[in-house]
Amino acid sequence: xxxxxxxxxxxxxxxxxxxxxxxxxxxxxxxxxxxxxxxxxxxxxxxxxxxxxxxxxxxxxxxxxxxxxxxxxxxxxxxxxxxxxxxxxxxxxxxxxxxxxxxxxxxxxxxxxxxxxxxxxxxxxxxxxxxxxxxxxxxxxxxxxxxxxxxxxxxxxxxxxxxxxxxxxxxxxxxxxxxxxxxxxxxxxxxxxxxxxxxxxxxxxxxxxxxxxxxxxxxxxxxxxxxxxxxxxxxxxxxxxxxxxxx
Amino acid sequence: xxxxxxxxxxxxxxxxxxxxxxxxxxxxxxxxxxxxxxxxxxxxxxxxxxxxxxxxxxxxxxxxxxxxxxxxxxxxxxxxxxxxxxxxxxxxxxxxxxxxxxxxxxxxxxxxxxxxxxxxxxxxxxxxxxxxxxxxxxxxxxxxxxxxxxxxxxxxxxxxxxxxxxxxxxxxxxxxxxxxxxxxxxxxxxxxxxxxxxxxxxxxxxxxxxxxxxxxxxxxxxxxxxxxxxxxxxxxxxxxxxxxxxxxxxxxxxxxxxxxxxxxxxxxxxxxxxxxxxxxxxxxxxxxxxxxxxxxxxxxxxxxxxxxxxxxxxxxxxxxxxxxxxxxxxxxxxxxxxxxxxxxxxxxxxxxxxxxxxxxxxxxxxxxxxxxxxxxxxxxxxxxxxxxxxxxxxxxxxxxxxxxxxxxxxxx
Numbered sequence: 001x002x003x004x005x006x007x008x009x010x011x012x013x014x015x016x017x018x019x020x021x022x023x024x025x026x027x028x029x030x031x032x033x034x035x036x037x038x039x040x041x042x043x044x045x046x047x048x049x050x051x052x053x054x055x056x057x058x059x060x061x062x063x064x065x066x067x068x069x070x071x072x073x074x075x076x077x078x079x080x081x082x083x084x085x086x087x088x089x090x091x092x093x094x095x096x097x098x099x100x101x102x103x104x105x106x107x108x109x110x111x112x113x114x115x116x117x118x119x120x121x122x123x124x125x126x127x128x129x130x131x132x133x134x135x136x137x138x139x140x141x142x143x144x145x146x147x148x149x150x151x152x153x154x155x156x157x158x159x160x161x162x163x164x165x166x167x168x169x170x171x172x173x174x175x176x177x178x179x180x181x182x183x184x185x186x187x188x189x190x191x192x193x194x195x196x197x198x199x200x201x202x203x204x205x206x207x208x209x210x211x212x213x214x215x216x217x218x219x220x221x222x223x224x225x226x227x228x229x230x231x232x233x234x235x236x237x238x239x240x241x242x243x244x245x246x247x
Numbered sequence: 248x249x250x251x252x253x254x255x256x257x258x259x260x261x262x263x264x265x266x267x268x269x270x271x272x273x274x275x276x277x278x279x280x281x282x283x284x285x286x287x288x289x290x291x292x293x294x295x296x297x298x299x300x301x302x303x304x305x306x307x308x309x310x311x312x313x314x315x316x317x318x319x320x321x322x323x324x325x326x327x328x329x330x331x332x333x334x335x336x337x338x339x340x341x342x343x344x345x346x347x348x349x350x351x352x353x354x355x356x357x358x359x360x361x362x363x364x365x366x367x368x369x370x371x372x373x374x375x376x377x378x379x380x381x382x383x384x385x386x387x388x389x390x391x392x393x394x395x396x397x398x399x400x401x402x403x404x405x406x407x408x409x410x411x412x413x414x415x416x417x418x419x420x421x422x423x424x425x426x427x428x429x430x431x432x433x434x435x436x437x438x439x440x441x442x443x444x445x446x447x448x449x450x451x452x453x454x455x456x457x458x459x460x461x462x463x464x465x466x467x468x469x470x471x472x473x474x475x476x477x478x479x480x481x482x483x484x485x486x487x488x489x490x491x492x493x494x495x496x497x498x499x500x501x502x503x504x505x506x507x508x509x510x511x512x513x514x515x516x517x518x519x520x521x522x523x524x525x526x527x528x529x530x531x532x533x534x535x536x537x538x539x540x541x542x543x544x545x546x547x548x549x550x551x552x553x554x555x556x557x558x559x560x561x562x563x564x565x566x567x568x569x570x571x572x573x574x575x576x577x578x579x580x581x582x583x584x585x586x587x588x589x590x591x592x593x594x595x596x597x598x599x600x601x602x603x604x605x606x607x608x609x610x611x612x613x614x615x616x617x618x619x620x621x622x623x624x625x626x627x628x629x630x631x632x633x634x635x636x637x638x639x640x641x642x643x644x645x646x647x648x649x650x651x652x653x654x655x656x657x658x659x
Contacts, residue, residue, distance in 0.1 A: 048613045051605065075615035087610040091628025100624070101614035108615065140628075157614060 001026040001196040002165050007057035008221075009039075009046045016042040018221035020057075024165070024214075027193040031207050031232060032200045034218035035240045040200045041084060043218065044169040048081040049074050061165055075101075076108035078164030082154040082171045089141040094153070097141045098123060102160055126159040129189075131182055147174035155186045166190070166197040172206040184209030204236035269362055269371035278365035285364065288548035288580050289490040289519040294366065294464050297403055297434035303373065304330035304406040304433065307398035309337070317427050317456050318394055319645030325392040326378045330406040333376055334396075363494060367466045370438040373407035380410070382418035384444075390421045390639065395437060397429035397457065405434045412451070416444035416472070423642055425454045429461030431487065441469035443477055445499065452480035452642060453508075455489055456649050459516060465491040473499030473528070480637055481508030481537065482646055483518040484653045492521040497531040497562075505534040509633040511653050512545035519547075525554040526592075530561040535568070538633045540626060542654065543574020552584035555592050562589065566596035571603065571629045573622075626654065 002024040009017040016039045024030050034040050046053050049071040059066045064077050089097070103113040114122065120137075127134055130152045142150050151171055158166060168187070172180055187197065187210050199206060207215070207229070215231040217224045217240060225231065278295050279286045307329050314327070320339065327337035362368035378393045395408035406429075414420050429435050435457060443449050457463050463486040471477055483489050495504045510518040524533040539547035553564040570579035581598040603625050611621035630650065637643035 048609075050609050070618065071609060071612035072615050072617050072621075075613060081613050083610065083613075087604075087607045089604075089607045089610070089625070089628065091631045092611075092624050097611070097614075097624070100620065101611075101616055104617065104620070105615040161614065 080163035304404035381413035443475035457485035483510035514544035539570035557588035
């Protein structure tokens with residue numbers, strides 16, 4: 001599903017990703033861990049097509065090369081990035097935003113647009129699952145939302161937009177235990193044979209609730225170690241320096 | 248029962264003494280130049296050159312099509328003036344029994360004395376008729392429209408459209424005043440004179456949507472009596488160069504004025520708006536909330552001033568001006584001016600100039616929304632306050648449509 005080869009990314013001449021390779025097969029959930037500054041968020045931004053990075057290498061989603069595509073084209077190709085810090089956009093209604101996004105993707109996929117009435121029903125159903133206050137739909141996008149509400153709004157978008165590849169950048173940061181459980185339940189619920197998920201985190205907490213098929217440690221701009229879920233347990237106990245040669 | 252609107256009429260040019268006063272003023276002061284503070288941000292030489300080269304715009308018969316695209320008729324009595332002269336055929340009369348001219352006595356009272364600048368004086372000298380809208384005392388809310396159409400002819404011409412609005416005590420009026428037409432050979436030099444009587448209420452939307460190559464100078468003078476309220480919606484959406492100055496005097500206690508609106512110069516367009524509010528009595532409230540959306544290569548400026556006279560108490564004035572620049576070659580200027588001669592007053596002001604937020608743009612696009620639509624959504628969010636304040640809804644929809652058309656390079 002997702003195949004990353006020799007990915008390099010630099011900002012202002014400073015290399016942050018240094019030849020990263022990663023494969024995430026369809027239906028799997030992978031965790032990407034690593035210390036601060038390892039390049040985790042850079043990877044998320046580069047995958048989604050944020051400006052400001054010099055990028056080389058290859059990122060293919062279902063055989064479609066993503067590098068060189070605009071952010072909206074990547075979304076149409078099936079990519080969804082859950083933001084660590086979702087943007088507040090005063091003046092843009094949340095419902096209008098969500099429906100515009102859904103219909104843009106539906107058009108790209110050759111499907112009919114969803115009417116305003118049908119959309120409200122759809123959104124309310126998903127919001128109930130996330131225990132979200134329905135009034136958040138009529139507010140501006142993330143404007144004045146609490147940290148937990150913002151993250152739930154990310155997961156709401158994820159639920160509505162039905163991407164093929166989900167990248168969650170620190171979706172667990174700033175969440176209390178109950179909110180974390182709701183978010184984790186949603187990620188589990190959205191697990192399917194034709195959807196892959198990459199959970200970026202530096203806390204093992206999330207991975208107790210969403211069990212990953214593979215765990216990778218990103219360090220120095222590349223994948224340093226990979227393993228099964230036991231690697232997450234090991235990191236939880238010993239930290240990211242465990243198993244590294246002593247300098 | 249008295250009609251809601253008594254006259255929606257056109258009266259001949261103002262009394263001769265008003266004209267001769269203005270002529271004397273013009274002879275003494277001439278036209279303004281770059282050194283005049285109020286014209287600092289305006290391309291005043293372009294306006295001066297047009298006046299120097301121009302003859303008066305002749306009477307003209309426009310094609311109906313010239314109006315169809317931009318004028319919203321709003322199902323309201325409508326006065327159409329072409330080059331400052333009433334066009335009866337295009338106008339839509341008010342209800343039966345709404346005749347009755349005001350004579351020049353009250354007109355003189357409304358106009359007052361003293362010209363703000365040379366272009367203001369020139370309008371008084373050069374205008375050939377005035378659209379007059381007056382309500383009867385106590386009349387219920389009614390919607391009226393005045394359309395000023397500028398039609399070019401051979402050579403450079405100047406039109407001097409003039410509107411006089413007299414809102415009687417305790418009556419209520421919504422007026423949409425629209426400026427359309429013109430081209431690069433034409434200066435539209437407009438003036439609007441407003442009086443709101445005791446407890447009267449006027450909602451005045453001034454919409455300048457002239458041809459993008461044209462020149463526009465406008466002056467609005469408003470005087471509010473005790474307990475009167477005035478909501479000014481100021482929209483600069485057309486012309487290559489436009490300068491609009493609005494002077495409001497809160498002459499009676501407990502009067503309220505809100506000047507809100509939007510200027511949106513496109514590439515190579517220049518919109519300059521000035522609002523000056525004078526608190527000449529006590530317990531008044533004034534709000535100035537102007538927003539600018541400036542396209543790449545465009546220039547927008549706002550000068551807002553508040554004067555609180557000595558001897559007044561309990562006045563409350565605020566001013567906010569925010570501009571959005573849509574390109575590296577967009578330019579915005581914002582100039583607040585407070586002149587306070589009273590200790591018992593509350594004043595505030597704020598301004599900002601910014602660009603579309605790249606992070607917000609990326610966020611929207613990452614959800615599959617194309618760049619043009621994402622930009623449009625952020626611009627709409629920025630202008631929502633200015634457009635959302637328009638009432639009634641059909642006028643709001645119409646102005647939003649004009650704004651969209653002015654920024655057509657960004658499809659919805």
